[in-house]
Amino acid sequence: MNTSFDLALAEIRRRDFQPMKLDEPVEIDELPTPALLLDEQALQRNIDKMAGFLGGRGKGFRPHGKTHKCPLIAHRQRAAGAVGVCVAKVSEAVAMVHAGIDDVLVTSPITNLAKARILADLAESARISIVVDQLQGVELLAQAAADGGRLGVVADIDIAMGRTGTRSDEVLLQIAELATSTPVLDFRGVQHYAGHIMHIEGYESRKERSLALWEAVTAKVELLSARGFPCEIVTGCGTGTYNIDSEVAAITDLQVGSYVFMDQEYRLIGSPSAELFDDFEVSLTVATTAISQPTNRAITVDGGYKVFASDSVNPEPLSIAESKFRFAGDEHGVLIYPEGYQEPLLGTVQRFITPHCDPTVNLHDAFWLHRDGMVIERWPITARGCSW
Ligand SMILES: Cc1ncc(COP(=O)(O)O)c(C=O)c1O
Numbered sequence: 080m081n082t083s084f085d086l087a088l089a090e091i092r093r094r095d096f097q098p099m100k101l102d103e104p105v106e107i108d109e110l111p112t113p114a115l116l117l118d119e120q121a122l123q124r125n126i127d128k129m130a131g132f133l134g135g136r137g138k139g140f141r142p143h144g145k146t147h148k149c150p151l152i153a154h155r156q157r158a159a160g161a162v163g164v165c166v167a168k169v170s171e172a173v174a175m176v177h178a179g180i181d182d183v184l185v186t187s188p189i190t191n192l193a194k195a196r197i198l199a200d201l202a203e204s205a206r207i208s209i210v211v212d213q214l215q216g217v218e219l220l221a222q223a224a225a226d227g228g229r230l231g232v233v234a235d236i237d238i239a240m241g242r243t244g245t246r247s248d249e250v251l252l253q254i255a256e257l258a259t260s261t262p263v264l265d266f267r268g269v270q271h272y273a274g275h276i277m278h279i280e281g282y283e284s285r286k287e288r289s290l291a292l293w294e295a296v297t298a299k300v301e302l303l304s305a306r307g308f309p310c311e312i313v314t315g316c317g318t319g320t321y322n323i324d325s326e327v328a329a330i331t332d333l334q335v336g337s338y339v340f341m342d343q344e345y346r347l348i349g350s351p352s353a354e355l356f357d358d359f360e361v362s363l364t365v366a367t368t369a370i371s372q373p374t375n376r377a378i379t380v381d382g383g384y385k386v387f388a389s390d391s392v393n394p395e396p397l398s399i400a401e402s403k404f405r406f407a408g409d410e411h412g413v414l415i416y417p418e419g420y421q422e423p424l425l426g427t428v429q430r431f432i433t434p435h436c437d438p439t440v441n442l443h444d445a446f447w448l449h450r451d452g453m454v455i456e457r458w459p460i461t462a463r464g465c466s467w
Pocket residue numbers: 143145146186272274277315316317318319334335336337338
């Protein structure tokens with residue numbers, strides 16, 4: 080009998096995860112647009128910079144795969160020293176493990192036994208952990224792991240975000256106790272992710288807010304330890320606080336995601352030394368083609384909501400100084416450019432920084448990898464659409 084989960088799993092396992100090489104490198108202008116572009120050298124520099132920064136502070140690097148959904152990038156992160164990778168959902172874990180990633184932490188809780196069983200199956204060939212924020216979650220994992228591999232349990236702590244995680248010390252201790260006393264489970268520690276502060280503008284404001292939250296988390300880690308539940312991992316953080324949270328003694332590893340690509344939302348938050356947050360390079364861009372010119376000083380490109388995902392800012396034009404993008408529906412955007420701009424634009428390729436990298440990646444099948452300006456490979460976004 081094929082259950083809905085069997086069908087969904089089989090489809091993910093049929094997906095490509097290997098690079099596809101072009102016979103000959105091509106110019107970016109020769110790609111079928113809209114196209115998601117990935118600068119291979121900038122990608123590698125970002126990975127190396129983050130790995131080096133965290134390693135230099137004695138912190139683990141546990142990058143978040145929800146950003147790229149691409150096992151090829153996860154393998155590069157592992158090669159740079161990542162202790163494992165994070166994913167947001169069980170289906171992303173399936174895609175990563177199928178492509179050979181051997182240590183995966185799922186950072187959202189589940190309430191479904193079929194999903195827990197899938198994780199226990201994956202745990203036969205990889206080290207799998209998942210966050211839990213209620214006692215029933217541990218019971219579910221215990222039931223699934225009884226017929227599969229051992230599962231790591233990480234208690235998800237919420238201090239102020241109000242998304243997932245428990246605020247209760249009592250629940251936290253119950254989770255640790257049940258996970259520790261269940262032979263097929265390993266209590267591994269805690270997660271705290273404060274997504275609501277990642278994009279606060281101004282380094283000092285982010286720092287003040289983030290350190291206050293981590294002070295509260297540290298107290299909970301100490302409580303667990305005092306009750307006999309030491310935390311092997313204390314994990315969390317994102318790109319916006321990588322250089323703040325890496326100073327927190329209790330944290331063992333950072334779940335940085337967006338740094339690998341960077342996007343316009345992150346660039347605008349600023350860094351200690353600059354108005355733009357440019358500690359990492361923009362490796363991810365989108366190429367579109369100018370296909371129509373209904374009015375002067377405005378050109379229509381072939382990318383709209385199906386190409387760029389945004390929850391706040393617009394795509395940032397790269398080709399024409401002081402031009403602005405506005406969405407013009409699902410398939411189109413309009414680039415408004417300054418008076419006096421002379422060059423004929425129809426048919427030209429126009430590139431943009433993505434507004435928000437994670438959901439933009441999820442709109443595309445593949446990255447076109449380019450090096451020194453020439454496109455060399457197509458990398459499948461294997462976990463595209465893996466949202467369950
Ligand atoms: C639980 C968790 N950890 C880490 C991250 C990575 O954050 P960022 O992309 O800001 O680096 C996210 C992103 O949403 C997340 O949800």
